[in-house]
Amino acid sequence: MTQLLDIRKPDCTLCKLHQSAQVVCQLGFGSKTPEVMVVSKMANGKEWQADLEQELSDMGLDLRTAYFTQAVKCRTFDQDPSNGDIKTCKSYLDEEIAALKPKFILALGNEALLATAGRSGITKYRGRIFNHPSGAEVIPTVSPSAVKRNPGQRPGYLADLRLFVNRVRGVANGIPKPNYTVIDTREKLDSLKRALSITSRMDFDVETAGGDYFNDTGVIVSLSATCVIKTKDGPKRYVFALPLHHPESPWRRRWKAVLQYLAPELSKIKDTTAHNGPYDAKWMIKYGCDIRLKFDTLLGLHLLNENIQKGLKPACQARLGVEPWGIDTKDLLTKPLDQILQYNVLDTWYMYHLREQVEQELRAQPRLWKVFKYVMMDGVNELVRSEMRGIWLDVERLKERTPIMEQKLKDIEEAIMIRAGLSDGLGTTFRPDLVEPELAVEDWPIQKILKTRGPVYAEPNFNASKFARWMLFEHLELPVLERGKDKANGDPGDPSMAEGVMLALKANHPVVPLMLERVEYQKTLSSFFHPYAELYDEDHRIHTNFKMAGTVTGRLSSGKNDEDKISAVRGKLRGVNLQQVPRSPFVRGVFGTPPGWSFVESDYSQIELRIVAFLSRDPTMLHLYKTGADIHLATAASVLGIPPSQVTKDDRKKAKAVNFGFVYGMGWRKFIQTAFEKYQSVFTEEEARAVRTAFFDQFSGLQPWHQRQRRLVNKYGRVQSPIGRIRHLPDIYSPDEGVRAEAERQAINSPVQSFGSDLAVMSMVQINRKFRKKGIEGHCIGLVHDAVNYEIRDDHLAKALPIIKDTMEDMSLIKKKFGVHVDIPILADLKVGRYWGDAREIEPEEVYNWAA
């Protein structure tokens, strides 16, 4: 220990922390000749120390070989170390490491990550392996205190600990390295073709560079697969790596032809696996290989636990205990080919073993396995085709409507400036510094007075910016009703410009309603029209990226590809979110169908409330749905105390928000807030309580159902949808009551939302199958949670419309596949037209008697 005492400097003043420290420069404790060093942030509390030791020792770590220390050596509760402090203090940790020479370092939390691996971003780097200059191996994970606050992080945390312990113990990697064939000659290509013709299962992965699957700017760099081949001696595994477009590839000029040469065999393989399969499938389909995915390991992992990281590498490291592998996949074309192929092969090789494990776990839960097959895998294969087809954009309409919106925005901004006294309306914009002469130049609230970065703007910025806040709350002296979160330095937050606040200020100054109106124009342009103009392809179609593992409930998410979120490659089209296109016909109406085709939108009518009725068995709701009554109308009448005949459309709309809110656990406070923000209705506390009580009196089965869900989640830590999709809610074990209550509300909402979305996906699958079988030219364009959108050839509408409606409303398949008898009517409303936004509602009679 003498070395350690030499390191310690109790009078250290290198950073600010010594000022408030109870102990300056506190070193660690434990083995004097440690194999393992555990580094946390600071020596405070460490109330998790005992738990951590227990977990590590349960996993097989010998604690006698461990030494525990921290990245920041000062011990203080009053100051938070900055990254600079951590880097300063790192010299002590480095000396500690040099003196003790651990072989493995477990870094707990971002501060320890920074001090041991020199990078920041624990959520990104956790569970990866880094090399410390001392030669030690560093594995970072989240801090135990973060896990304690948020038990949802626990599974990932334990997986990281397990990886660490396995590395320390040198637990043999149970998976041998693969022997693989590089297909680099004509003979090998021919023998690959023969092998593929007798392949019964193929777990594959493509590496790509640049561009996208729906245009010709991208290339496939290589294709690799682990195949199962039928031989007379039984099934054998065969692993290949096929270089395609790469400077060192023999096929670099003929890569598309090579793929087409193999396409007939590749297309015939029924049992295929990929990780995030739609990505690989789309590239393969684009180049002629008609892949249908049988198993997607990412989707399987998601179904087993919707809360964990689903990347191939973290999953394989945690589940298979394999060593990390991987290369930087940026600029693949400049990397050595053999490296790429080896990486590509390991992806498929480990994926093969991952599937074995995931499939076994899914099959062990028969209902979950059915959800996997009938919702996830059936659904994803259809969605791949929808994404590739894209949605048709009326470019002419977009080009007409964009300038209209731009002019409106310009006009309203000018009106705001005039009303705020910042412009004379004749082209002279007064500079704020002239309006407020005492304002120092460096305080000019003009957007971005940029000294070092970007262009210098002189125009005011009406979004929630310094300028807008200055204009409203300083220049016009409007009252500050709410503020954002306090700043890091303790200053109060910025005045809120949220919609609710602005609505409350509406009468205070004429610029407020103008500002509110402006938001819509701004949003339309920046989020919709402008991106659309960049995104359509040569067929005037826009592509989205649906994720089947994008939500915890099983809903799809829609948006751009993950790669594009980091940086959109030049000349590359990005995806667009098709689930948040504004409902106004002015915006939605830019999407439609090319001549000769019709846009058909079919919505489930009030699907979630019907499922609530089904699950809660509330007698009133069941009665209302069985007799075909309108539940929103009924609530409005009951809440307002008037007969249903006197309920206006607007009343009904308000009731909708009430229904959903109360059904999912909204309290009276939130009710007052929503009622005001959405509909400007003012309720007193007593009125709000009364409305809530009246609601639960009317639907007397709801609160008992809430109680059942609460009991379930408290007992099992998870809830299930009617067909067996599971939502894990580990937060129910949180010591924080608010966090627990949130988990209880989620336990109420999840089975409902989940079942609704699974119904929509299964309907889409069935509709597509029926269309194919009957030769109907109709293609699904996308799903919007409880609605399916189709593009259907005009002369096929008469046959197609009844299929859509009947399939969506028919619950017998649910009975047949899952044994669940949905005993309430499920209805679908259809709209038909040339455009999405302009589509006309179709009465049921017309669905069955379509006359063009």
Next chain:
DNA sequence: TGAAGTCGCGCG
């Protein structure tokens, strides 16, 4: 300059 975090708002 880039990443991360927050707010606000589009949809269901």
Next chain:
DNA sequence: AAAGCGCGCGACTTCA
């Protein structure tokens, strides 16, 4: 005692 749920993304700010 009280507590709607589920997303993606643009714009802005802050941090390093």
